[in-house]
Amino acid sequence: MSASAPPESVSPPRRGVRPRRILGGLVAAWVLYVAGFEVAVRSGVAERILNRRPHKLAVAFDSAHSWFPFWATASGIEARGQAPRLRWRAHVDQASGWLVPWRLASRRLRLAGVKAAGVEFSLLREPLQAPFPEANAPESQPEASPSLPAPAPAESSQPPSAVPGERALSALAPAPAAPLARAAFDLDLALPVIAPLAPPPPGPAVAPRWTVEIAGYDATGVREIWMDRFRITTTAKATGALTLHLPTREIELLGTALEFRDSTLHAGDLILGEALAGKGDLAVARYPYQEDRGLATLAHVTAAVQVSGRVSGGRFWFASLPPQAWLQLDDDTAEISGEIRLVEGALQPGTKVEFRQDDYAARAFEFHVTGDVLGSFEVSSDEHGSKAEGRVNLRQFGIRRSAAEQPDIVGDGLVVVATTRDLQLSELASLEASAKLDLGQARVPDLATLSGLMPPSAGVALVGGSGRAEGAFDLELPALAGRGAIQIALDDVQVRYGELDLHGRMQIDLALATASLPEGRFDLAGTSIALTEFQSPQLAGDEPPVAAPKAPGGSTGWWARIELPEGEIDLPPGSAASGHLRVRLRDSVPFIGLFETRRNLPRWVERLLTVRDLQAESGFAYAGETFTLDEFSMPFKKATIRARVRFGAEHKTGILLVGWRKLGLGVRFDDERRRMKLLGARNWYAAQGLDLSTSESEVDPAGSFSEEALASVSFSGLAAEPLSLADSELAELDADDGIEAAPAPFEIVPGSIARGDLDGDGREEAAVLLARSGVGEGPTLFLAALEDRNGRPENVATLPLGARPAVGRLRIEGGRIVFDPPATSAAESATVPEPREPLEGEEPPPVAPPEAVSPPVPAPELWRLSGKELLAVPTPASPQTEPTATP
Structure with missing residues (x-):
């Protein structure tokens, strides 16, 4: 029996082959992705993808890498874009973030986890017309813009670029700065340098716009933000979210936390604030960025910011608003600190900012105001809603005219208070508010400072005098219509009038009203000037012999009261005043003295000067150094004094008519030359003019x-x-x-x-x-x-x-x-011989005719x-x- 063969051995399955293959595949894919990204960046493919719409966006960078899919990091980023009415530019030293891919199908570019360092941003708006026609305008050609820089030169002659992004960077070459026109701000304010992109292609736009969403960003090392003429250089950081809805051209800034220090606010090259520091939260609701511009964008802002530093209110006023020739604020900086709370552009209770500035100086028309300023701005609430109040307290102040070397008014506690309800920052241009100025404890230190207001040829000089001043002026915005009054009570007023030294008291009640403060035209109706207790050592014992009614207020000495039922004054640059005045005088002696000294007047005119308690009316005009009384009329009983007078800087002329029943006296002076007219004085007066006459007297x-x-x-x-x-x-x-x-x-x-x-x-x-x-x-x-x-x-x-x-x-x-x-008549002087007596009986002899005898x-x-x-x-x-x- 044969031996059976041994069974075949079966090796057990090896573990980890599939994961390794998967891992190997992933590594290979990663290597291919990284290599492909690097190739795309270095070959310019990424550049072409990013800049496929060169009339809208141009992006360049020094280097870029992506170690993970949908994540990238870049350094030296330069981006520039333009819309029909604006251009923008951004620079970032280093940035990284994730791209959410599944939003791309809906044409939504969503970035998450964005981190940026070393940020600069500039925005330039076109205020008059679009630099280029709309993209959907067929066969349109680019038009030159009057305020934006001209397009950069063509780049076809430049050599090929060997550095990634160099061609895009070359398109961002700086263009010459575009200053604002002097007609707008009377000072060149530099604008951001943003070279324009290529013009849009002809024909309608076919591709729908994208939505750009930055789900979260963390920006550190923010160095500069430049919005039109306003620029902030800072050391700041911000975290938040941003969405740009290009299809509807809207922008939205979600909850952003800010921290800034060592910040400087510029308007071009003009520094508005420095050493600024603070922190806060900021959000901007979704709004159409092409429609809402300037102050209108503030209606979408909600913020709570704490700030401190130094700010120049004068420079900020100058850079933010059109020039105001009548007003100039101090351009030095004031120390400020406080908190601002804003909900959709409306300032909220809890807002409070305090400021302080010593040696403050400002100018309104020709009046220079100096002093130490302590001010505040606060928003509170009551049963009627929110109430905003700005208060400026000027301590140890002085008010001086441009032509004066010393202040005309000094004092302490000049206060300006402005109040409004529900203050909306976006509506500042049409702000409805009320303001009140109170002089506080003011005084006139020396009346002699006002002597320059008198025409030099008048022979009247204000030598001295001092007194109290008080008053207030109310102003309504936005019309800037105002009304107020100033009362000045002066003691020991000293006046030099011709050869006379006069002293007495003066009360000035000045009424002011204006329909528009910037126009500088004020209504003076209701103004009055009272002179009382005026005496002169040269006229001691020269009192008129007839007792007069008591002067207003029971004063003694010479007195007068001047009232303006109508009048107006125009402040510089064309200072002028005109109107109608009524005068009540103790007597006419000072007025007649303008024409002749009393000892040279006819006796009957001299006697008329003794009449007391006279009333007169006249038109008047004041322009520059010329003062004119037009048809001064002083009727009393059966007499009348009429005059026309003009006093200028170098010459004076005047015509006087004094009439009493059939008597008349005319007097004319041209500088020191006096001429009198006694025959036909009334007709002569009517024919006279006030032009200076230098001809010899005929x-x-x-x-x-x-x-x-x-x-x-x-x-x-x-x-x-x-x-x-x-x-x-x-x-x-x-x-x-x-x-x-x-x-x-x-x-x-x-x-x-x-x-x-x-x-x-x-x-x-x-x-x-x-x-x-x-x-x-x-x-x-x-x-x-x-x-x-x-x-x-x-x-x-x-x-x-x-x-x-x-x-x-x-x-x-x-x-x-x-x-x-x-x-003597012949009949009375002729002599006849006496006849002889005839004798008795004798006939009388014949009588011979008498001989005529010459007398x-x-x-x-x-x-x-x-x-x-x-x-x-x-x-x-x-x-x-x-x-x-x-x-």
């Missing part, structure tokens, strides 16, 4: 020495005091006119005015006969000599001639005054003018009569 002798002109001359030698015919007019005043009666009148002998040269100076003088009523033999005659002084006759000598039964003729010959007495011819009387005297000149004896002695 004197009409017939007018200067007319009877009308002589009516205003005061003649000496008629009585104890000089008399004029105007005294006769004033003697007829009613009892309630308040002027005592004048001495007895006299007459100018009709036709007795003679003209000629009496002193050999080549100019005409005059002589006239005056008659005062007498008794017995007839009126008493007086001979008066006159000279012309700038069109005004003045009596230089008067000689009594005694009582005369009849008046002769007056003439001037050879420099002598010749008086021809009247000849004697009276010798003329002669006088010559010697200085201020009339001296008799001997005359030769007449052949027909004995010489007559000179009285």
Whole structure:
């Protein structure tokens, strides 16, 4: 029997072969994936994939790796994109993250676990027009943008790139900076440098847009964020999430935590804030980023941020808003600290920011304000909702005009308070708020600082004075309409007026109203100025003789009250004021003094100055250094004072008319030249203008020495005091006119005015006969000599001639005054011989006719003018009569 064969041995199955194969396959796949990724990056395939829409996006990087599928890391990343109305640029030193692949099918690029370091971001918006037409506009051509940089030069001439991503990086070459136009901000503010991409291809867009979603990011080392002209350089970190909805062109920023320090806020190259530090939470609700721009984006922001540092309110104002020529804020920085709470753009209760700045300086129109600022901004709540209040307290302040070296007003506690309800930051441009300015404890240190407001030619100087000032001004936004009042009470006011030193009290009640503060036009209706207790040592004892009603307030001395029923003022650059004023005066002495000193006025005008408690009206205009009173009118009883005056920087002109019944006096001054008009003064006044006259005064002798002109001359030698015919007019005043009666009148002998040269100076003088009523033999005659002084006759000598039964003729010959007495009639002077008595029985002899005998011819009387005297000149004896002695 054969032996059976041994059974075949069966080896047991080996464990781990399949896992190793799987692992080997995975490793091989991983190697292939990594190698393929590296090849794609180095060969430029990845670049072409990322930049397949070069008119929308350009991406470049220094290096990129992917050690796991759907995960990548890159360094030196540069990205640039553009939309029809904006461009953006981003730089990241190092970034990594995961790609969620199953969202790609729905055209949704979702990144998760993104970590980034060394981040810079810039955004530039086109404010006027799109740099390129919309993508769906057929056959469109790119158009030049007025504010964005021009497209970069073509790259066709560049050598081939050997470094991954270099061609894309070359497209990001910087373009020249694009400054804002000076017409917009009066200062060049640099914008981010973002070169434009290629123009979009013609024809409508066919591929639907993607949605980019960053489910979570952690950014550290954020160095710069540049949004249009605002740029932040910082050391910051942020964590959060971001979604960019390209189909609807919307963006959404989910809960983000921020921390920042050593931050500087710029507007171009202008530093708005520095040493900024803080932390907070930020979220931006989904909104259309192409429609909502600027402040409108704040309506979607919710935040709670704590911040501290230094901020310049003046620079921020300047960079954020269009230029305001009337307002300039201090550009130095203030210390700030506080917390801001925001819900969808609305500031919430709990918001509070405090700030402080010493040596603050600002300008409103031509007024410079300095002081130490302590301010706050706070949001609180009450039964009506949230209330935002901003408060600025200016301590140890001074207010000075641009033309003044010293402050016009100083004080402590000037406060500006602004309040509004439900403050929405996105609506700041149309903010409805109310503001109130209170001067606090203010005073005028020296009134002399305002002397520069007086026209130099007026002869009025404010020498000194001080007092209190108080007032408030209310303002409504956004119209910036306002209304307020300022009261200034000044003691010991010192004024130099011509040759007079005056001192007294002044009260100024200034009413202000404006429909738009930036326009600089204010309504002055309701303004008043009261002058009381003014006295002058030069006028001591020169009080008018008639008692006057008590001044307003019972003050003594000279007083006046000026009211403006209408008026307005325009502040710089074209400072001007105009309106209508009403004046109440104790008397008209100071006003008449503008035209002549009192001692040179006709006596009847001088007497009218004693009338008290006058009222006047006038138009006025002030521009630059020129002040004009237009048709100043001061009527009282049967008299009127009218005037037009202009005071300028170098010259002054004025026309005055004083009328009393039929009497009239006109006075004109051109600088220091004075001219008077007595004949036809009213018509002359109506024809005068205020343009400076430098021509020689044309004197009409017939007018200067007319009877009308002589009516205003005061003649000496008629009585104890000089008399004029105007005294006769004033003697007829009613009892309630308040002027005592004048001495007895006299007459100018009709036709007795003679003209000629009496002193050999080549100019005409005059002589006239005056008659005062007498008794017995007839009126008493007086001979008066006159000279012309700038069109005004003045009596230089008067000689009594005694009582005369009849008046002769007056003439001037050879420099002598010749008086021809009247000849005696022949009937009165003829002699008839007495007839002889006939004897008894004798017939009377015939009577012979009487012989005519010629009457004697009276010798003329002669006088010559010697200085201020009339001296008799001997005359030769007449052949027909004995010489007559000179009285």
